[in-house]
Amino acid sequence: MEAEVKDKIVSIEKPEIIAPPDWKPVIVGILCNWCSYAGSDLTGTSRMQYPPNIRIIRVPCSSRVDPWFIIKALQTTADGVLISGCHPGDCHYISGNYYARRRFLVTKELLKMVGFHEHRVQFSWVSAAEGAKFAQVVKKVTDDVVKLGPLHLYKKENFNK
Amino acid sequence: MDYSKEIRDIAAKLFADGKIDVFVGYRMNGFDDNQVPVVITDPKEVSTLVFTEKSVFNLTNYLKTDHTRGKRVGLIVKGCDSRSLNLLLTESQVKRDRLYIIGIACEGVVDDKGVKMQNCTECIVPDAVVFDEMLGSPRGKKDYIVNADIRALAEKGLVERREYFEEIFENCIRCNACRHSCPLCYCAKCCIDQETASLYNGSNTASSAFHALMTWSLHLAGRCVDCRNCEKACPSHLPLHLLHKQNEKVIFENFQNHLAGVEEGERGAFYKYSLKDPDDFIM
Ligand code: SF4
Ligand code: SF4
Numbered sequence: 398m399e400a401e402v403k404d405k406i407v408s409i410e411k412p413e414i415i416a417p418p419d420w421k422p423v424i425v426g427i428l429c430n431w432c433s434y435a436g437s438d439l440t441g442t443s444r445m446q447y448p449p450n451i452r453i454i455r456v457p458c459s460s461r462v463d464p465w466f467i468i469k470a471l472q473t474t475a476d477g478v479l480i481s482g483c484h485p486g487d488c489h490y491i492s493g494n495y496y497a498r499r500r501f502l503v504t505k506e507l508l509k510m511v512g513f514h515e516h517r518v519q520f521s522w523v524s525a526a527e528g529a530k531f532a533q534v535v536k537k538v539t540d541d542v543v544k545l546g547p548l549h550l551y552k553k554e555n556f557n558k
Numbered sequence: 559m560d561y562s563k564e565i566r567d568i569a570a571k572l573f574a575d576g577k578i579d580v581f582v583g584y585r586m587n588g589f590d591d592n593q594v595p596v597v598i599t600d601p602k603e604v605s606t607l608v609f610t611e612k613s614v615f616n617l618t619n620y621l622k623t624d625h626t627r628g629k630r631v632g633l634i635v636k637g638c639d640s641r642s643l644n645l646l647l648t649e650s651q652v653k654r655d656r657l658y659i660i661g662i663a664c665e666g667v668v669d670d671k672g673v674k675m676q677n678c679t680e681c682i683v684p685d686a687v688v689f690d691e692m693l694g695s696p697r698g699k700k701d702y703i704v705n706a707d708i709r710a711l712a713e714k715g716l717v718e719r720r721e722y723f724e725e726i727f728e729n730c731i732r733c734n735a736c737r738h739s740c741p742l743c744y745c746a747k748c749c750i751d752q753e754t755a756s757l758y759n760g761s762n763t764a765s766s767a768f769h770a771l772m773t774w775s776l777h778l779a780g781r782c783v784d785c786r787n788c789e790k791a792c793p794s795h796l797p798l799h800l801l802h803k804q805n806e807k808v809i810f811e812n813f814q815n816h817l818a819g820v821e822e823g824e825r826g827a828f829y830k831y832s833l834k835d836p837d838d839f840i841m
C-alpha cells in the first residue's frame with residue numbers, strides 16, 4: 398500500500414531537484430480529535446488500508462490549527478500537509494471549523510502565491526463515521542504529493558549543512 | 559498638505575489645559591528633509607512638531623510602548639493609521655478616553671525620494687475614521703483595487719513566483735524590525751521567537767525567514783491596514799506588502815468585502831465567520 402515511487406520524480410517547484418530512488422513522501426496530518434481522528438481510528442479498526450506516509454497529529458478542534466503549524470510542517474519534514482476536521486455544523490465546539498476554514502483559505506492562497514503547488518496543503522472534513530472517506534482522502538493526498546515530488550523549499554535541514 | 563501650525567497649536571493647547579501627558583507626532587530628523595516620530599512630554603518642545611506629506615510613519619505603533627502606557631496621549635493619525643487605531647481599540651489594547659486623536663484627511667504621503675507611496679495611490683480610506691478633531695477636508699471612501707504587484711505576480715507561473723519569493727526570503731536578515739514596527743503585532747511573546755531559542759534557527763537563513771514572515775503575515779491577515787510601517791522599517795527594503803496584500807485580496811473577495819479597521823468595533827476577518835464562506839477547496 399505504500400505509495401509507489403516511479404523513477405525520475407522531479408520536484409514541481411524546483412524542477413532541477415530529482416527525487417532519490419528511495420524517496421517516500423512524508424504527509425503531516427493534523428486531525429481534529431472529535432471527528433477526523435475518530436474517523437481515522439475507525440479506518441484502522443475496520444482494517445481498511447491507507448498509505449502509511451501520513452504522520453498524524455491530534456488537535457482538539459480544527460480551529461486549533463494556527464496557520465503557523467502548516468508553515469512549520471512545511472519548513473521541517475513535510476512534503477505535504479493534510480488538515481481535517483468535523484463537517485460544517487458538526488464541530489464539537491459548535492463553530493470552530495467555520496473560523497478555521499477562513500484561515501485555511503487564506504493560508505492556502507498565500508502559499509500558492511509564494512510558489513508552493515496548491516496540492517501541497519489539503520483540507521478535508523471527515524466525520525467519526527467516515528472511515529472509508531478518511532482512507533480515500535489520505536490516498537488522494539499521498540498520490541498527489543508523489544506526483545509533485547519532494548518539497549525542497551525552505552527546508553531547515555538544507556540550510557544546516 | 560502642511561498642518562504643522564495647526565498641530566502645534568492643538569498640542570500646545572492640550573498641554574496647557576492639562577488634557578494630555580505626552581504627545582506623539584513628527585519632527586524633522588535634523589540632517590535632511592525627512593521626518594522621524596517624536597514623543598513629547600515637555601510642552602516647550604511642541605514648536606518642533608511638523609506634519610507634511612513626509613510624515614510617513616504610523617504613530618499608533620507608539621501606543622504599545624512604555625512612552626505612552628497608562629498615560630493620556632495626544633496622537634496624529636492619517637487614514638490608514640486610524641484603521642489600525644480602530645483595531646487596537648476593538649482589541650482592548652488602548653483606552654479611548656486616554657487618547658486625544660487628531661485625524662487627518664490625508665492626501666497621501668511620499669517616500670524618501672518624494673514619490674507618492676504605492677499604498678496611497680491605492681488608498682481606500684484616506685480620511686481618519688476615528689478622531690476628536692479633523693484636519694483637512696474629507697474626501698470619502700474609495701473603491702477597493704487589487705494591488706498592482708499582486709495582479710502582476712498572479713500572471714506568473716509557479717516556478718517563477720517561487721524564484722521571486724525565494725530571493726525575498728533569502729535577503730531577509732531576520733532583524734524583526736517589521737514585526738516591531740507593526741502597530742498590530744503587540745503580543746508580549748511572539749510565537750516566531752520560539753525559533754530563536756536555538757542558535758541555528760535565529761540565523762538569517764531563507765528557511766527561518768520563510769517561517770517568520772509567513773507566520774507573521776498570516777497572523778496579520780484580516781487585520782493589516784496597509785500602513786507599510788513594516789516596509790519602511792525593513793533594512794533590506796523587502797516588498798513585504800506582497801504578503802499582506804495577497805491576504806487582503808483573498809479576504810476582501812471571499813469574506814464579504816472585509817477591510818480591516820474601517821468600521822468601529824469590527825474585529826479582524828478571522829474573528830468572525832459566515833455560513834456562506836467558500837468551502838469548495840475542502841474535500
Ligand atoms: S494609505 Fe491613505 S491614509 Fe495612509 S498615508 Fe496613504 S493616503 Fe494617507
Ligand atoms: S503589517 Fe505592515 S502594513 Fe500591515 S498593519 Fe502592520 S505595519 Fe502596517
Ligand code: SF4
Pocket residue numbers: 729730731732733734735736737771788791792793794795796798
Ligand atoms: S524588517 Fe526586513 S530584514 Fe528585518 S526581519 Fe523583517 S523582512 Fe527581514
Ligand code: FES
Pocket residue numbers: 429430431432433457458459460482483487488489490491493494
Ligand atoms: S471539534 Fe472537530 S472541527 Fe471543531
